[in-house]
Amino acid sequence: xxxxxxxxxxxxxxxxxxxxxxxxxxxxxxxxxxxxxxxxxxxxxxxxxxxxxxxxxxxxxxxxxxxxxxxxxxxxxxxxxxxxxxxxxxxxxxxxxxxxxxxxxxxxxxxxxxxxxxxxxxxxxxxxxxxxxxxxxxxxxxxxxxxxxxxxxxxxxxxxxxxxxxxxxxxxxxxxxxxxxxxxxxxxxxxxxxxxxxxxxxxxxxxxxxxxxxxxxxxxxxxxxxxxxxxxxxxxxxxxxxxxxxxxxxxxxxxxxxxxxxxxxxxxxxxxxxxxxxxx
Numbered sequence: 001x002x003x004x005x006x007x008x009x010x011x012x013x014x015x016x017x018x019x020x021x022x023x024x025x026x027x028x029x030x031x032x033x034x035x036x037x038x039x040x041x042x043x044x045x046x047x048x049x050x051x052x053x054x055x056x057x058x059x060x061x062x063x064x065x066x067x068x069x070x071x072x073x074x075x076x077x078x079x080x081x082x083x084x085x086x087x088x089x090x091x092x093x094x095x096x097x098x099x100x101x102x103x104x105x106x107x108x109x110x111x112x113x114x115x116x117x118x119x120x121x122x123x124x125x126x127x128x129x130x131x132x133x134x135x136x137x138x139x140x141x142x143x144x145x146x147x148x149x150x151x152x153x154x155x156x157x158x159x160x161x162x163x164x165x166x167x168x169x170x171x172x173x174x175x176x177x178x179x180x181x182x183x184x185x186x187x188x189x190x191x192x193x194x195x196x197x198x199x200x201x202x203x204x205x206x207x208x209x210x211x212x213x214x215x216x217x218x219x220x221x222x223x224x225x226x227x228x229x230x231x232x233x234x235x236x237x238x239x240x241x242x243x244x245x246x247x248x249x250x251x252x253x254x255x256x257x258x259x260x261x262x263x264x265x266x267x268x269x270x271x272x273x274x275x276x277x278x279x280x
Contacts, residue, residue, distance in 0.1 A: 019087055019088070022087045023084050023087050023088070026080055026083045026084055026087065027080060027084070029080070030076050030077055030079075030080035033076050034072070034073055034076050034077075037069070037072045037073075037076065038069055041065050041068055041069055041072075042065075044065075062130070062131055066131075067124060067147070067148065067149065070148070070149075112165070112167055113150075115166075115167035116149070116150050116151065116165045116166045116167040117149045117150065117166070118167075119166035119167050119169060120147075120148060120149035120150060120151075120166035121149060123147070123152075123166060123169070123172075124147065124149075128172045128174065129144055129147055129152060129172060129174065130144065130147065131144050131145065131146060131147055132144060132176070133174055133175075133176040133177075134174075134175045134176050134246060135152075135154070135172060135173060135174050135175065135176070136172075136173040136175075137152060137154070137164055137168075137169045137171070137172055137173070138164045138168045138169055138170075140154055140156070140162045140164055141154070141156060141173075142154035142155050142156035142157065142160075142162065143155050145161070149166070150165065150166065151163045151164060151165050151166060152164045152166065152169070175245070175246070175248070176245045176246055177245060178245065179219060179242055179243065179244065179245060180242075180243055180244070180245050180246070180247065180248040181240040181241065181242055181243065181248060182240060182241045182243050182247070182248040182249075182251040182252040182255060183238070183239075183240045183248075183252070184201075184238070184239050184240065184241075184252060184255055184256065184259070185228065185236055185237070185238050186201075186236070186237055186256070186259060187231060187234035187235065187236050187237075187270065187271050188234065188235050188237060188263075188268055188269065188270060188271065189233070189234070189235070189269035189270060189271050189272070190230075190233065190234070190235055190271075191269065192235065192268050192269050193268075194226075194227070194235075194237070196266045196267070196268050197237055197263075197268055198224055198237075199266065200259060200262040200263055200265075200266050200268060201222060201224055201237070201239050201259065202222055202224075203262055204255055204258045204259050204262050205221070205222035205241060205255070207258060208241075208251065208254060208255060208258070209221075214250075214251060214254060216244070217243050217244050217247040217250065217251055218241055218242070218243050218244075218247075218251060219242045219243060219244060220241065220242035222239055222240075222241055223239060223240050223241070223242075224237075224238075224239040225237075225238040225239060225240070226238070232271075233271050233272055234271035235271075241255070
């Protein structure tokens, strides 16, 4: 049984070796380009980091850098794949044409996916959400752990992780921008003297502002709105403190704890508990 003469052709072997070398070189260059792009983005972020003093801008820079690395990786390997196919003798033009036809057909069934990417692009462009923010979107609330062009990853207070597609986001409630208010609504008995209630509120606010653990978190004096409503057997008094972003919950919890003790010192009565009688 004789061997195929074309297999023993040295010229054919030389061409195959050259082709494989080019393919390997293309893949190595793509890998190096990916690493170089990552280093350039990290160097750029390190260079501008000393000039970023605002925590919000720092979170935005981190989010944009992460998304940029992902997009650069996709583009590099897409170009490398086309070059490898060209080296293997596979024409890219028919593949691109077929991809266009298939993409048009699939596009009708993937409109939600396209909507997710378009919405994600504008979420990042308009700086609506960044990693580390506390937001409420699509009926879910929590801390943003990741933002991509496809979805937003949230972790709520109970530790549950929610993946919200960007196309479902119509309204963003961001609780991490600029400043926030620690809103305190407290109910007192109808016979309580409001002057004592207001004095207790101001005393607690002054104590918090003088406390080193809360001084940096509070940006302004207490604002007392007064009686907000009458709720059955209680008079609801509303007030608020302007605080730094993400500090509203910590300040509110401490405020309410100290306010209870201050009410006891000033003799401010809390409303009696309401009993519900269920008939059989």
